[in-house]
Amino acid sequence: MNENRRQILEMLAAxxxxxxxxxxLLAALESEPAATVGDFNGSIAGSRGWSETPVRTHAxxxxxxxxxxxxxxxxxxxxxxxxxxxxxxxxxxxxxxxxIPPQAQEQLDEALNRHGVPFTVSQIKPENLxxxxxxxxxxxxxxxxxxxxxxxxxxxxx
Amino acid sequence: MIPLIAVLHxxxxxxxxxxxxxxxxxxxxxVILILILLSPFIVIVLLALSLFGGISAWRVITVxxxxxxxxxxxxxxxxxxxxxxxxxxx
Numbered sequence: 001m002n003e004n005r006r007q008i009l010e011m012l013a014a015x016x017x018x019x020x021x022x023x024x025l026l027a028a029l030e031s032e033p034a035a036t037v038g039d040f041n042g043s044i045a046g047s048r049g050w051s052e053t054p055v056r057t058h059a060x061x062x063x064x065x066x067x068x069x070x071x072x073x074x075x076x077x078x079x080x081x082x083x084x085x086x087x088x089x090x091x092x093x094x095x096x097x098x099x100i101p102p103q104a105q106e107q108l109d110e111a112l113n114r115h116g117v118p119f120t121v122s123q124i125k126p127e128n129l130x131x132x133x134x135x136x137x138x139x140x141x142x143x144x145x146x147x148x149x150x151x152x153x154x155x156x157x158x
Numbered sequence: 159m160i161p162l163i164a165v166l167h168x169x170x171x172x173x174x175x176x177x178x179x180x181x182x183x184x185x186x187x188x189v190i191l192i193l194i195l196l197s198p199f200i201v202i203v204l205l206a207l208s209l210f211g212g213i214s215a216w217r218v219i220t221v222x223x224x225x226x227x228x229x230x231x232x233x234x235x236x237x238x239x240x241x242x243x244x245x246x247x248x
Contacts, residue, residue: 079237081234081236083235088231089231099213
């Protein structure tokens, strides 16, 4: 069962949404091509009755799917790679950049600029990662191989 | 919470390995013992980093602890050349 479905069922069990709303949300999930993370407006039972309150679902995992056929890899059978990484791990990993001493950061930035990479290590911050996650919707990259064969790489949050 | 169990599953066309549920606690205990034995050296290194590198020792410990505690939920599944490998960290 995917994460979004589970969250909807948990909210229904907790009484935060009605059965009709849960059904509509599940139907919306099935119709969307890559419905993983987003806002939805639902009625939530509160002490004063039902009210329209926006509830934000936060991505918990980053998924990377790679599918390549045998003509691309030269190996027998298709090759698939399916990686699921918790978002918390990515956030913790981003904090690693804060451990780099400032002098080393400057030297890294200079070296990157010399090699034509316009990137500064000090830009790696948890808030920038959150912005990236917010903008990361279902991303599919098709890599054209020989004879029209393609490799699919799909990156998305769920 | 630190990862407690890893599930490993390998199979190919010829043989099929049952899913191995590996209790990582068996790994953490010797690691903790080694850390305790090396703790004087670790403290010296962290102090040196703090004094000369400008890095807070506490921040180093918390970042690595966060990374360790974020590992549960990681799932890697690779199928290639007729072989399948799956690793899950719970």
